[in-house]
Amino acid sequence: MKRILLVVGAKGMLGRVLMGILHSSFSKDEIIGWDIEEMDIQKEDESVAKIEKLGPEIVIHIAAYTDVDGCELDKEKAFAVNAEGTKHVALAASKCRAKMVYLSTDYVFDGEKGEPYLESDSPHPLNVYGHSKLKGEQYVQEWVKDSLIIRTQWLYGPFGKNFVASILQQAREKSALSIVNDQIGSPTYSADLAKAISELIQFDARGIFHVTNSDLCTWYTFGKAILELSGVNRVRVLPISSKVLGRPAARPSYSVLNCQKLKKEIGLTMRPWSEALKDYLSTYRQPLS
């Protein structure tokens, strides 16, 4: 019999890519994708009733309010979507006895550790987005028996607003770009993450897993690599500090995630971010000059 896999947040940056990967990896199953037009996860009764009626065996919850600075300015919305919204999806998953997969973030950590974070490290978010996503993790663990929490970071890909698209857009308009050089992480290609999510589900993995492309860099190094690989050499890139940029939400200075558990438990090694970026740019972007 066909199983139903439900993706909540199917029209976002990761969702669009994930839907394609799931369709090919789970071709014998039915893949349903919903976003805010189909179901607003802030509405408890409607969300629970709608998911219960569908009766999925697996619920992959990737819907979120992902504007990190927006969350800082609108704490109520951040918690309504990322925490309470996740609770509603978790409640529905538990009623259906479904497995629940939840996407979380490196921003649950404060960056003080100074070396890559393990799944077992204690979270301590610096910003509202991180707090609201952590609360979401806690609801999933509290309500769903069979859950998989995947923490990732610095996503980019062919859909939606992201750093790669923003750098390429700015390079068309400006002769110099200032990029922060005091935050360290691992840029992650949405297609690589989507494949890893699919493999983790096929493996029936449970608990928390960290999943990012490997190797690390700062946003400044990442920005320079984007321009170089796109053939842009007329734009100057200047390193600045987060303080100078002055964004509303604080970010951890070092939020690299240790992905060894992924390798140990399911034998999956993520490729370096520079390789993934090259692949992405050669597939989706025409060189700019």
Ligand SMILES: NC(=O)c1ccc[n+]([C@@H]2O[C@H](COP(=O)([O-])OP(=O)(O)OC[C@H]3O[C@@H](n4cnc5c(N)ncnc54)[C@H](OP(=O)(O)O)[C@@H]3O)[C@@H](O)[C@H]2O)c1
């Ligand atoms: N992007 C990153 O760098 C990053 C890093 C770490 C973790 N993550 C996590 O990975 C997941 C996917 O991220 P993403 O970058 O693909 O996010 P995204 O592009 O912002 O997509 C999220 C989707 O959720 C939808 N949504 C927002 N509020 C909703 C609501 N109340 N009910 C139903 N749907 C709602 C959004 O619709 P609208 O666009 O109409 O609001 C959007 O289609 C998220 O859980 C995020 O927290 C992302």
